[in-house]
Amino acid sequence: MDTEEFRRYGTDMVNYIADYYDTLRSRLPTPDVQEGYLRKLIPEQAPTEAESYDDVKKDLEDVIMKGVLHWRSPHFHGYIGIAGSFPALIGDMLVGALSSNSFSWVSNPASTELEVCMMDWLGQMLNLPEEFLFSSGGKGGGVIQRTADDSVLVAIIAARSRSIRQHKDMTPGQTLDKLVAYTSEEAHSCIKKAAQLALVTIRNLPTDANFSLRGETLAAAIKEDKSKGLIPFFLGASVGTTSTIAIDNLCELGPICERENMWMHIDGAYAGSAAICPELRYVINGVEYSTSFCLNPHKWLHVNKSCSAMWVKNREFITEAFSVDVEYLKNHKLHGDTTMPDYRNWQIQLSRPFTSLKVWFVLRMFGVKGLQDRIRKDVTLAKEFETLVLGDDRFEIVAEVNLGVVCFKLKGDNGLNRELSKRINDDRRVYLTPSISKGVFFLRFVVTVHNIESSDVTYAWSVIQEQADLLLKSQVNAAS
Ligand SMILES: Cc1ncc(COP(=O)(O)O)c(C=O)c1O
Structure with missing residues (x-):
């Protein structure tokens, strides 16, 4: 690839990434693939002859994106989030380029x-x-x-x-x-x-x-x-x-x-x-x-x-x-x-x-105030989620909410909450990861994605409530 081609394909990739971010809300955060899915989609050996950028890009959606868990999705609430931003990405490009x-x-x-x-x-x-x-x-x-x-x-x-x-x-x-x-x-x-x-x-x-x-x-x-x-x-x-x-x-x-x-x-x-x-x-x-x-x-x-x-x-x-x-x-x-x-x-x-280069881009292009605002926004959204949980007396909060993570569960045993966690993730509209502390199994709602809004919090809560309704109804039906 010469510099002219790099200019062209690089611009294309920046556009692909921008489109990806613009349309993240319309993708389900969780992929629908089984273990071993990818090997079936690519040749068994590396290509002997060079392939073109277009050949590679053609497979991005069908091979790669098909199996990506979208950590940057505003419907991703698992683990502890991973940060990312456009200033950091720009810095990262230069880090890679200087090599x-x-x-x-x-x-x-x-x-x-x-x-x-x-x-x-x-x-x-x-x-x-x-x-x-x-x-x-x-x-x-x-x-x-x-x-x-x-x-x-x-x-x-x-x-x-x-x-x-x-x-x-x-x-x-x-x-x-x-x-x-x-x-x-x-x-x-x-x-x-x-x-x-x-x-x-x-x-x-x-x-x-x-x-x-x-x-x-x-x-x-x-x-x-x-x-x-x-x-x-x-x-x-x-x-x-x-x-x-x-x-x-x-x-x-x-x-x-x-x-x-x-x-x-x-x-x-x-x-x-x-x-x-x-x-x-x-x-x-x-x-x-x-x-x-x-x-x-x-x-x-x-x-x-x-x-x-x-x-x-x-x-x-x-x-x-x-x-x-x-x-x-x-x-x-x-x-x-x-x-x-x-x-x-x-x-x-x-x-x-x-790595300090991307830190430099971020600190300068957000400013301290910009970074503080983002942390405050995440904490506020977590509090909003906590209020929603507290408003439904079938649920309870498991640990004090001070930052951007809410630990919550259905009032009931570990088995019930394990099943709720499974149903939410099988549904694929939002992604949450559970945990256990002091023997109690619970769900965690994590806010760290840059583009999350209040409407994403209420959306996630509506999915969780819907799954809880179905679960609790199925239990009543099974008991009667
Ligand atoms: C408290 C704590 N420590 C350490 C880690 C490891 O983080 P990393 O491997 O991203 O540096 C994590 C990851 O979630 C964490 O929550």
């Missing part, structure tokens, strides 16, 4: 320098303590990881290395055997997976009635483990659990971690972004106690995947664990000295894209 590898300052000075500035901009928007920012001139700073999973894995490995260094009286293997990490039973699987990969024991601690991990629970677990000669070293706290968006009590947990010389990592993958609104800043109260903190702009700040922002108070904890110096990767300076980070030493993989 740079930003593993050190010298490998792409603009990328490293923009990332440093963007992490400070984001940190200021969240009103993070100064010590997390590069601009403080201290040891803190931020990095863009791919996902919250990467962020917590980096944190736990860095914490593990720090503990091993601190226990000089034992071999690394002996220390490793004694290390204990903690998280809540409600925390995202990424914290548990990080501990699994780091080969450390993790305890999933019980939460209070609001699904929040409390200080006294952590303190009791630490006491018990220390009495067995174990070494508590890490807490994976949550600001917004996936299931119910519960917030751990950081102000109780933080001082305990400080006292016990433990690393407190906060996973604020979704809910952390809410803190850019002054009235919602409370969600990260206690962040000042954390050693590291992460949120995903790809969840609620309109940067499309993958973009997880992670801050640390002391970047040396990470670089001491992650640095590997080989000649061909050294930061051979272009001109004089640089104090810029070599981001390859802050992460697992070597290669890294110029």
Whole structure:
């Protein structure tokens, strides 16, 4: 493809994407395909001869779109949403076009320098303590990881290395055997997976009635483990659990971690972004106690995947664990000295894209106010949905609604709610994903799609009510 063809096909694809967004409401969010559907639609081998753009595009609807779950649909209310926006898409085009590898300052000075500035901009928007920012001139700073999973894995490995260094009286293997990490039973699987990969024991601690991990629970677990000669070293706290968006009590947990010389990592993958609104800043109260903190702009700040922002108070904890110096990767300076980070030493993989570029497009083209407005709109729409649920006495709310997710269920047992969830998704007009907390099965209504309106909320509720009517009637019929 030459540049003229790229111009033509690129424009065509931009138009296809714009049409896709314009017509999203008319597509059912859920695909109607069976497992293995795609293999039957494409040849068994890659084409030997080049095919044209038109040949590929012809198959887009029938092969690809046929099996796409439309996460950008205003009728998609599953999981925890994934953010996206046109400014981010435009930035992403340029990221792809530059195709740079930003593993050190010298490998792409603009990328490293923009990332440093963007992490400070984001940190200021969240009103993070100064010590997390590069601009403080201290040891803190931020990095863009791919996902919250990467962020917590980096944190736990860095914490593990720090503990091993601190226990000089034992071999690394002996220390490793004694290390204990903690998280809540409600925390995202990424914290548990990080501990699994780091080969450390993790305890999933019980939460209070609001699904929040409390200080006294952590303190009791630490006491018990220390009495067995174990070494508590890490807490994976949550600001917004996936299931119910519960917030751990950081102000109780933080001082305990400080006292016990433990690393407190906060996973604020979704809910952390809410803190850019002054009235919602409370969600990260206690962040000042954390050693590291992460949120995903790809969840609620309109940067499309993958973009997880992670801050640390002391970047040396990470670089001491992650640095590997080989000649061909050294930061051979272009001109004089640089104090810029070599981001390859802050992460697992070597290669890294110029992700800060799309953050830059988003922060500039939305402005802080624009991003705050979007978060406020989502919270308002979630509240609207909650009001609808509360207005139907067959239903109940399962967890306090503070942000953009509503956890609700039919009054009745897990079996009834499982059946309702299945019927709603089989119907395909709206998409919801259920969860279980403390043994209770419930449905979740998630608002994070950029183009959702109040009418989409009432539409979803009408579909849910219709399915509930049918279900409850079928039960009455079966009983009579
Ligand atoms: C609380 C929480 N943490 C971590 C993650 C993982 O997010 P990702 O893999 O998109 O970074 C999720 C995903 O929904 C989440 O809800």
